[in-house]
Amino acid sequence: MDRRIIISMLAILPLLLGQPQRKPRRTAKIEVVEIRAGRERKQITFDGKIRNSGTEPLGRLILLFDLLDADRKTISRRRGPIDQEILGPGEESEFHFYVPDHARAVEVQIAAEQRGMEIDVEKAGPYPID
Secondary structure, three states: OHHHHHHHHHHHHHHHHOOOOOOOOOOOEEEEEEEEEEEEOOEEEEEEEEEEOOOOOEEOEEEEEEEEOOOOOEEEEEEEEOOOOEEOOOOEEEEEEEEEOOOOOOEEEEEEEEOOEEEEEEOOOOEEOO
């Protein structure tokens, strides 16, 4: 009987001690501040501005543009780097991209990645293509 009590106490001990405090998780995310999407000369143009709204610098950031049809299904995905090599927390960067026109594309949604890992995007869209 004494063994059972001792074993029970040992099993409960980790719960009583609790877990160590964890550091706040660093997050990588961007926010689309503004975007203009339009058609000119058989191309779709994307001009806008993004902000690093996370807590860590972002290096080699790639923007992904999902072209959507009227049913909001992706018909094409295009990608390209932003101009700044490193985008610090709170910093903004403009972007200017041109992709071949897709007649069925009516909206665009934005995603982002850094070194192959997806980054959270606030206000990702979809945005109309004028």
